[in-house]
Amino acid sequence: MSLGPYANFIATSYLVVLVVVVLLIAWIVIDYRGQKRRLSELESEGVVRRSGRRDKT
Template structure:
């Protein structure tokens, strides 16, 4: 496949786009772990989520 004189530009663009996607996936995964740890710490300290209670428990 011959892309002509723009081969390096096209390849660099695809590489940059792939790098951005990989970085976004990594950022989301790290943030997910951080949020789970924060929720776990809050629940261990006695704070519970309202969604975790039954409707009869809410006053």
């Protein structure tokens, strides 16, 4: 498959998109871990989630 004179541009574009997607995935994973850690801290302090309540008033 020949990409012609635009081969460098196409390859660079794919590489940039790959880097951006990997960075977004890493950001989401890091944020998820931070949110889980913060939630654990709050629960250890006695704060409960409204969805976690057992009594319905």
